[in-house]
Amino acid sequence: MKTNTEMIMKWKDYNLKWNPDDYNGTTSIRIPYRNIWFPDIILVNTADSNYEASVLNTNAIITHQGEVELLSHAILTTVCLMDVQWYPFDQQTCRLTFASWTYDNTKIRLVQGPADLSKFRQNPEFFLEDFYSELDDVINPCCPTPIS
Structure with a gap:
């Protein structure tokens, strides 16, 4: 399945704080995302x-309070197991699983944000009946601390 989406990641970086009075009242800046630390959240x-080529990151928007926002456009490709036993009345479930590749949940903790389906376009063959997100701590065999 291909999903054309916008992903928004937000975090605080205390190393990127500044006093606007020291910089002509500047309260936010936009810089190339590769020039700062950013979380390695991937579609597992x-x-x-x-x-990597399917995700287009933009500039990072940074506020003087150290709040960082990274907007990304992505065309995500996932494998979904199809069960067509009751076709054309079947239902399919397709999961998109996101996690950090190198940080456990003591370093990066994902939180649920709102989903905006206002620009969602129906497929003539498939209908979106439900959309939800859930947080799940996963124990990776390599490491004692869960990832989220």
Whole structure:
């Protein structure tokens, strides 16, 4: 399945705070995201052999309080198991699983944000009946601390 989406990541970086009075009243800046630390959140169950090329990151928006926002456009490809036993009355579930690749949940903690489906376009063959997110701590065999 291909999902055309916008992802928004927000975090606080206390190293990126400044006093606006010291910089002509500047309260926010935009800089290339690669010039700062950013979380390595990825689609764990990607089916794309060139995943990095499917995500387009923009400039990071940074406020004087150290709040960082990174907007990304992505075309995500995932494998969904299809059960067509009751076709055309079947229902399919397709999960998109996101996590940090290198940080456990003591370093990065994902939180649920609102989903905006206002620009969602129905597929003529499939209908979106439900959309939800859930947080789940996963124990990776390599490490004692869960990832989220």
